[in-house]
Amino acid sequence: MYQLIAFDMDGTLLTNQHLIAPESQTAIQAASQAGKEVVLSTGRALVETTFYRQDLPTVRYAILASGALVYDYQEEKVLAKQAIPASIVDIIRKQVAEEDLMVVAMIDGQVYVQASHVEGIAAYHMSPYQSLYHQVAVLVENSCDLLAQERNHFEKINLYHRTKEARDLTYQLLSQESITIVKSEVSGVEVTAKGMEKGQGLGFLSRLLDIPLAACIAVGDADNDESAMKVAGLGVAMGNANDRIKDLADVVVADNNSGGCAEAIERYLLNNYPTKK
Incomplete structure (x- = not known):
């Protein structure tokens, strides 16, 4: 019944140690050998996925930057991109000039972060990503200068705050604009162009690969997975997903540290296990 499965990364395909579990790798290999398509569906930029390519040799396509960039790893080619209006x-x-915000900006798959924010990253509740930014990000002196100089080129901008309350105020302010905005992590919001969501990216790939959305599975744990889970034929929530995503999902599997992704492949992609639908 199902021909494609799209995995979110953080909190889903990745364990809490930011690794792809061996059982997930084995299941993905089995799916590929069975002629199924496994794709990534992540809020990360292209450069933030490069560490995992050796563990995912059969994964060709990725929905990146929460749908604002779709990429073909095999051809090393951008298939679709939509920038945020200047x-x-x-x-x-x-807003960044007036508030104490950490900016993580994405241009053509590259990540840009202010150097001082990476050093003080704990204040923005993003410590698990400090090593990653040191390895893959372009560190800039001033985020505001970057936003001014590259105003036409950002596919995604993440804003991280010192408190959830400050995050909620930013969310309310920016929600009035013609954009797509979702809450993320402990204190972040993710901004893309209007309509640029994982669900839109999944729709693009379904047309490209001639696979009906009804034959697609979307697996995730957080708010930015909602659009993909809504358009897919089957929405799968991880056991560690937030309550809203669990309520939205058709089925719930084990958490990201307990084989949930392998379970999703084995039960629903390969064996057509009965679902709530």
């Missing part, structure tokens, strides 16, 4: 970037830059 006028929206100007509004974000004004």
Whole structure:
């Protein structure tokens, strides 16, 4: 019944140690050998996925930057991209200038972060990503300058705050604009162009590969997975997913540290295990 499965990364395909479990790798290999398509569906930029390519040799396609970039690893080619309007970037830059925000900005698959924010990353509740940013990010002196200089080129901008309350205020402010915005991590919001979500990216790939959305599975744990789970034929929530995503999902599997991704492949992609649908 199902021909494609799309995995979120953080909190889903990745364990809490930011690794792909051996059982997940084995299940993905089995799916590929059975002629199924396994794709990534992540809020990460392209450069943030490069560490995992050796563990995912059969994964060809990725929905990146929460749908704003779709990429073909085999051809090393961008298949689709949508930048945030410059006028929206100007509004974000004004907010960043007025508030104490950590900016993680993405341009053509590369990540840009202010160097001082990486050093003080704990204040923004993003410590698990410090090593990653040191390895893959372009560190800039000032985020506001970057937002001004590259205002036409951002596919995604993440804003991290010192408190959830400050995050919620930013969310309320930016929600008034013509954009796609979701809450993420402990204190972040993710901004993409209007309509640029994982669900849109999944729709693009389904057309490209001639696989009906009804034959697609979307697996995730957080709010930015909602759109993909809604358009897919089967929405799968991880055991560690937030309550809203669990309520939205058709089925719930084990958590990201307990083989949930392998379970999703074995039960629903390979064996058509009965679902709530």
